[in-house]
Amino acid sequence: DAKTTQPPSMDCAEGRAANLPCNHSTISGNEYVYWYRQIHSQGPQYIIHGLKNNETNEMASLIITEDRKSSTLILPHATLRDTAVYYCIVRSYTGGGNKLTFGTGTQLKVEL
Amino acid sequence: DGGITQSPKYLFRKEGQNVTLSCEQNLNHDAMYWYRQDPGQGLRLIYYSQIVNDFQKGDIAEGYSVSREKKESFPLTVTSAQKNPTAFYLCASSIMGPMNTGELFFGEGSRLTVL
Numbered sequence: 001d002a003k004t005t006q007p008p009s010m011d012c013a014e015g016r017a018a019n020l021p022c023n024h025s026t027i028s029g030n031e032y033v034y035w036y037r038q039i040h041s042q043g044p045q046y047i048i049h050g051l052k053n054n055e056t057n058e059m060a061s062l063i064i065t066e067d068r069k070s071s072t073l074i075l076p077h078a079t080l081r082d083t084a085v086y087y088c089i090v091r092s093y094t095g096g097g098n099k100l101t102f103g104t105g106t107q108l109k110v111e112l
Numbered sequence: 113d114g115g116i117t118q119s120p121k122y123l124f125r126k127e128g129q130n131v132t133l134s135c136e137q138n139l140n141h142d143a144m145y146w147y148r149q150d151p152g153q154g155l156r157l158i159y160y161s162q163i164v165n166d167f168q169k170g171d172i173a174e175g176y177s178v179s180r181e182k183k184e185s186f187p188l189t190v191t192s193a194q195k196n197p198t199a200f201y202l203c204a205s206s207i208m209g210p211m212n213t214g215e216l217f218f219g220e221g222s223r224l225t226v227l
Binding site: 032034036041042043044045046049087091098099100101102103104105 | 116143145147152153154155156160170200202204206212213214216219221223
């Protein structure tokens with residue numbers, strides 16, 4: 001599975017959009033981009049995933065560049081409860097289940 | 113409610129003792145996983161199982177053992193052979209097959225401290 005690069009930390013004001021970048025320049029054609037978040041001392045929570053089209057759900061939007069070498073997770077109106085570590089992961093659907101590899105992610109701090 | 117239950121949430125043990133962490137799911141998922149997380153680090157895969165009575169080593173299986181006698185249960189034993197067992201342990205599950213979206217569902221974790 002392709003390697004990802006994320007900034008170690010970011011700050012965001014409450015109510016503003018939080019834009020979390022992820023580079024995955026070695027991504028291959030059959031690899032999906034996943035985003036999870038982990039609130040302190042809890043299990044990670046799935047947010048969203050996509051292949052090449054932009055995706056939106058009730059939690060966030062995922063913007064994937066046309067060349068698929070990078071993506072951005074957007075939390076449109078960040079709240080204090082969105083403070084967490086955000087993980088960007090790429091993987092393909094192959095045998096072996098969903099063995100996702102979690103790096104160190106981006107620590108997002110939402111402040112008043 | 114459907115979900116994954118890990119127990120205990122906190123566990124203290126003396127060095128040299130084996131300890132078993134419980135993971136139960138009622139999501140009817142075929143696959144289950146164990147991850148380890150150290151402070152400030154990402155998650156590392158210990159073991160996973162895609163079907164009852166079968167499991168595979170992950171990236172850091174040494175010093176750990178698992179069993180999968182029932183679909184709902186995937187206990188992890190941290191043995192005395194594990195050099196640095198103090199960590200946060202996370203269990204997860206997922207569906208398999210054509211309906212699989214690649215999503216993992218996690219429990220709330222078990223924090224093991226070896227004194």
